[in-house]
Amino acid sequence: MKIDPRRSEAFLAAVDTGSLEQAALQLRITPSAVSQRISALEQEMGTPLLVRTRPCRPTAPGTRLLQFLRRRALLEAEFVADTENDAGPVRVTLAVNNDTLATWLLPVLAPVLIEEKLLVEFVLDNQGHTFALLEHGQAVACISGENEPMRGCAVSALGLMRYLLVAAPAFARRWFPDGINREAARHAPVMVFDRKDTLQTNFLLQHFGLPEGAYPFHYVPASDPYVQAIRLGLGYGMLPLEQCAAMLESGALVDLTPKLHVDVPLYWHAWRIQPARLERMGAALVKAAREVLLQQP
Secondary structure: OOOOHHHHHHHHHHHHHOOHHHHHHHHOOOHHHHHHHHHHHHHHHOOOOEEOOOOOEEOHHHHHHHHHHHHHHHHHHHHHHHHOOOOOOEEEEEEEOHHHHHOOHHHHHHHHHHHHOEEEEEEEOOOOOHHHHHHOOOOOEEEEOOOOOOOOEEEEEEEEEEEEEEEOHHHHHHHOOOOOOHHHHOOOOEEEOOOOOOHHHHHHHHHHOOOOOOOOEEEOOOHHHHHHHHHOOOOEEEEEHHHHHHHHHHOOOEEOOOOOOEEEEEEEEEEOOOOHHHHHHHHHHHHHHHHHOEOOO
């Protein structure tokens, strides 16, 4: 069975933009035409592919089709570039966690993106959830805390991101004058990145027996403002060593639990069959990441 390119284009546009109306604007056709093309594709495939909610989302069969179409588009772009002897830019969508993007990833990735003429779109989520973005066809590769590969994919260990529990000196003096303990931690406000962030929750439960909700907390779901909030004394929280080492050395932050830390393993997931440029990018990323991240003893 051959998949009609105009129908698959309409399906991709609806998923990417989140609505038939936006897909129509992107494709310069009417929303009715977008809907008709997707309906024809669903008849062709013999199954519903798109849930027409706001935003639109693929069904389970639609997710599998989405994975295929993403990979096909990359392979096609690579083939055309090689055939025409003009390796023009190719766009890749990578799912990564916020702390990785805010610290070590860009210095590692920038040289290979430039060399390979790759345009990148980062999709951000918690390291425990980036794998789902790859699984659902929203990315062609990801950095994840998941160590088991998806069917058809390969996984490579990158290393460990070490997190420390830190605070501004004035905050530590106010809330933890005798050092952090269970009673003091019940009252001191905690910085939490977003509702998927469990670093602080797990740490306070493991070391102080405090369940979620037993202490006040802020949500600040952006990396730089999160760091700034801790520096300004709004609360205390976990920061990657790569992000807070200089501030600890200068005294702008203090480590509340010098003998305790959390090591989060990271893994690179990518399809086994992929364009040569993406394969080279992945190999370079894995090699460089292993040089900058902590490694398992």
